[in-house]
Amino acid sequence: TDYTTSYRWEWFSRARWQEGFRHAKKASSGGFVELVKERGLDRELVLDSSCGLGLKTIVMEEAGINVEGSDACALAVEYARLLAEEEGHRDIRYFQSTWEALPRTTEKRYAALFNDALSWVYSEEEMVASLKGLHDVLKPGGILAYMGALPGSDENTSALLYNGEWSKMLSEAGRYSLGFRFSDGHRCVTQAVVLEKGTDYVDRHLLYIIEDGKKRCRLEARTERHPLKWHWPRMEQHLVRAGFCEFTTKEFIADSGKP
Ligand SMILES: C[S@@+](CC[C@H](N)C(=O)[O-])C[C@H]1O[C@@H](n2cnc3c(N)ncnc32)[C@H](O)[C@@H]1O
Known part of the structure; x- marks a missing residue:
């Protein structure tokens, strides 16, 4: 990606x-x-x-x-x-x-x-x-x-590792979490993270909410795919x-x- x-x-x-x-x-x-x-x-x-x-x-x-x-x-x-x-x-x-x-x-x-x-x-x-x-x-x-x-x-140990990884990710951050929030005095960016488990991958959807003093904020997004295969x-x-x-x-x- x-x-x-x-x-x-x-x-x-x-x-x-x-x-x-x-x-x-x-x-x-x-x-x-x-x-x-x-x-x-x-x-x-x-x-x-x-x-x-x-x-x-x-x-x-x-x-x-x-x-x-x-x-x-x-x-x-x-x-x-x-x-x-x-x-x-x-x-x-x-x-x-x-x-x-x-x-x-x-x-x-x-x-x-x-x-x-x-x-x-x-x-x-x-x-x-x-x-x-x-x-x-x-x-x-x-x-x-x-x-x-x-x-x-082997295939089984990998599957175990990955399932373990998924449980770890869930218990550490939860399915929805806040990443960072940072302001340089003009713009403020908040990162939110949403986890989603697919058949042979975990997607981390990264949302960046950008506030720059205007009425509406802007959203940029990127999905990071972690294959489990x-x-x-x-x-x-x-x-x-x-x-x-x-x-x-x-x-x-x-x-x-x-x-
Ligand atoms: C986990 S990040 C790297 C983090 C960095 N090594 C660090 O420690 O700060 C993975 C990087 O791999 C690059 N990447 C992913 N697929 C690639 C590809 N097919 N060819 C070259 N770079 C790739 C991405 O652009 C990204 O910057």
Whole structure:
């Protein structure tokens, strides 16, 4: 899905997160940083292929990794460059690309790729094309590190995990919840979230209610689909077809003690 609407309001309200983003992003990218170092790839070029606003990209760079960032969303890339500049990392290269198009959008080849959104691809065709694009931008022997179905998990464990995830989402936030409310003195944005469970996905409907002093407020919306169908046997089939050949999982314990 197109993330533009969310990034517009995330950026508008960045005073909420700009000071403290490193802590959370260290936890979610720390496993990758560790892996790159363990394999002695810290001097090689790696790509954060779902960089969004580039928060993890900055954290990786600060951990000593030679990293670039790419994302399908043009607005995210524009803001990622601004953020990197504000945070003193003007040297990080960001570019716009879908995963499928990567081998054509950049001539560089990477020793490792990070991807935290692969399991949000919904269609089989898009998954096949995305994995092929990611594979073909890797150097021989390169690594794709993604968050999602774990090698070895079967259809049942995946279903259990996902049902557990759905119950967790419901108990944490409820079906309807308020996200953030932020005002810059001229405009006020309120984010509301509605969860909906489909046959093989959970939709998070994100509603942005924008008040700018006019009589009526404006509504922008975006639906984020979380597919529940990428159990390991299905992922393995697509990964092998794209050319990947060795699979492993990596556990990482963040500073907070959370796995
Ligand atoms: C979960 S967000 C990334 C968050 C970011 N890594 C962070 O930690 O702040 C997922 C990102 O993947 C990007 N994305 C989704 N599908 C894509 C595709 N097919 N090709 C490239 N980027 C894609 C979206 O535009 C979005 O920015």
